[in-house]
Amino acid sequence: MRFPFAVFFALYASHLLFSQVAHMWVSCELYPENPIWFTQPPDTSDIRYKLTPAHIVCSTTQSSNAEIHSFTLRAQETDQTLFGIGTSLEETTVYAIRKNKNEKEIRDILRALIDPEKGIGMNLFRITIGTSDFSDARTISTHPQGFYSYQDHIDDKFSIQNDLDLGIIDVLKLALEVAGECEPPQQITFFASCWSPPPWMKTSGSLIGGTLKKGYESKLALYFRKFIQAYQSHGIPISAMTIQNESNFTPETYPGMRLTWQRERDLVIAIYEEFQRHPKINTKLWIIDHNFEYWKKADKILTSLAKMGKKSYVDAVAFHDYSSAPASNMRKLQKRHPGINVQFSEMSKYGVRGMVDIQNYFWNGAQSYVYWVTMSTQNPAEHNQGPYNNLRMLSPTLLIKTDGDNPDWYFNADYYLLGQFSRFIRPGAVRIECDRGTPESLTAVAFQNPENDIVIVFVNQTERSQPFQIIHEGHFYTSDIPAQSVGTVKILPLKAKTPKSLEQPRKAETGRIFH
Numbered sequence: 001m002r003f004p005f006a007v008f009f010a011l012y013a014s015h016l017l018f019s020q021v022a023h024m025w026v027s028c029e030l031y032p033e034n035p036i037w038f039t040q041p042p043d044t045s046d047i048r049y050k051l052t053p054a055h056i057v058c059s060t061t062q063s064s065n066a067e068i069h070s071f072t073l074r075a076q077e078t079d080q081t082l083f084g085i086g087t088s089l090e091e092t093t094v095y096a097i098r099k100n101k102n103e104k105e106i107r108d109i110l111r112a113l114i115d116p117e118k119g120i121g122m123n124l125f126r127i128t129i130g131t132s133d134f135s136d137a138r139t140i141s142t143h144p145q146g147f148y149s150y151q152d153h154i155d156d157k158f159s160i161q162n163d164l165d166l167g168i169i170d171v172l173k174l175a176l177e178v179a180g181e182c183e184p185p186q187q188i189t190f191f192a193s194c195w196s197p198p199p200w201m202k203t204s205g206s207l208i209g210g211t212l213k214k215g216y217e218s219k220l221a222l223y224f225r226k227f228i229q230a231y232q233s234h235g236i237p238i239s240a241m242t243i244q245n246e247s248n249f250t251p252e253t254y255p256g257m258r259l260t261w262q263r264e265r266d267l268v269i270a271i272y273e274e275f276q277r278h279p280k281i282n283t284k285l286w287i288i289d290h291n292f293e294y295w296k297k298a299d300k301i302l303t304s305l306a307k308m309g310k311k312s313y314v315d316a317v318a319f320h321d322y323s324s325a326p327a328s329n330m331r332k333l334q335k336r337h338p339g340i341n342v343q344f345s346e347m348s349k350y351g352v353r354g355m356v357d358i359q360n361y362f363w364n365g366a367q368s369y370v371y372w373v374t375m376s377t378q379n380p381a382e383h384n385q386g387p388y389n390n391l392r393m394l395s396p397t398l399l400i401k402t403d404g405d406n407p408d409w410y411f412n413a414d415y416y417l418l419g420q421f422s423r424f425i426r427p428g429a430v431r432i433e434c435d436r437g438t439p440e441s442l443t444a445v446a447f448q449n450p451e452n453d454i455v456i457v458f459v460n461q462t463e464r465s466q467p468f469q470i471i472h473e474g475h476f477y478t479s480d481i482p483a484q485s486v487g488t489v490k491i492l493p494l495k496a497k498t499p500k501s502l503e504q505p506r507k508a509e510t511g512r513i514f515h
Helices: 005-019 091-098 103-114 161-165 168-181 217-233 261-276 292-307 329-336 351-363 413-422
Strands: 022-028 052-054 057-059 069-081 084-088 124-129 189-194 240-242 284-291 316-320 341-346 368-370 375-377 399-401 409-411 430-434 443-448 454-460 466-472 475-481 485-491
Touching (some): 292 329, 316 329, 351 368, 351 443, 351 485, 409 413, 454 475
Parallel strands (some): 084 124, 316 341
Antiparallel strands (some): 069 430, 399 409, 454 485
16 A cells, blocks of 8 residues: 555654754753862863753653653643843952953853853843952952942042942943843843941941941932942943842951841832932842841831832842751742742852752742852952852852963853753743652753743752653653753744645754853
8 A cells, every 4th residue: 555645744744843842951060069170170071961962852652661750841830930040240250250351251251151052041140239248359448358338438429430440340331242242132130239338327337247327228228329320320220139138147257237127128118219219210129138037027028018008119039048948938928928029149059959959949939040159260369358268168160260371261060050041941931830850860840931932951969860751732752861960951832834845954953062
């Protein structure tokens, strides 16, 4: 019996469609959190998988393999919308980015962070309002550790000149330019955090220690407004700011300030109303900016503001993860305050275990993930006078500047691991329900991008390869994740119509392998 050509055409056309349906990339860990990345960095070739394209099979038939781990997507069950994934461009990072480099070389580093084709597609960047714990402006500040504000003395004129002298403004401008040069252009977002107001506003009379003097809320609000406007004048918009970095902790060796929930609430009111008097300021306000256990403090602030009719003054609650408190506290807060945005504003995560932590933040409603300190020199103390300036205290950063009078730098393996999220999950993506799996096999989190493609990020913490099968709308996508690796699957929307011809399909999308 002759095989009908129409049947052959239909089957082959179906094959062409399926060949375009799903793609996959894999990255692996190597020496996570190990100081060897500073002292004797491995060759990049030692990282076996670096956003490496991997094979995935698309079928209409479910696998009969009893050992395969199944993950069902439920795209109609949605949760939070992604604000962004990114990192910091604080002073220590900016120093390492700029050291011994011309503009093109600086752009290359920023492109490695921002570009989703030639880099890892980060879109959210944290900057500091004055000094943080990662800075060393001793050449331009009278403070013995180089710490500074924009108005160190009450009679000083407000000025961001130190940020200009340190090259911070120039790097942020270049980041915006690099984003605009991407294909298609990227939209990047900056948010800012303050470690300490000027000394004259504080009870300690110093950038270190103390709290805000009583009645100084309006003065600090004016200070922040001047900061926003100064950055705007250089073409750098500040989308959001946190009220105070880690306001429940008083560091003894670097700038900081403790605030009660009442003082933070009063600052919210003062800052919001100061900004409202200036229509060109659209900067949103985030509270807490500290560990998960302080969700109760956020609850008190939001409840009090609601009674005053001012709950809308707060755009989001931001969290860190430097304690044993669970990420599920974000969910507790959202249950008490439905609709409140939740951001994850600081903590570097390493290796595959760290990637599971990022999954957990997303499972519990976080709309962002932000890494802290993107790049350091091989000698961590070279431009860092805070306490985390030694190999015992500082874990390897995503990028590291090579010692010597050269422009050389290199990637840590965590760069690629984090890229498994940031390169594929785009701003505006909606988290969709997906089986989460188990640490003994695979864990997974899924998002649907604005373009309707679905991204699933798998983490394998085990010592052996783990097979999986994604079940979605009657289709099955099968592959495996190597040991101690992260795999990302992108499922493209199925086309409704048959191809017009039997010409060769266009080349499947692949992940660029970086060296």
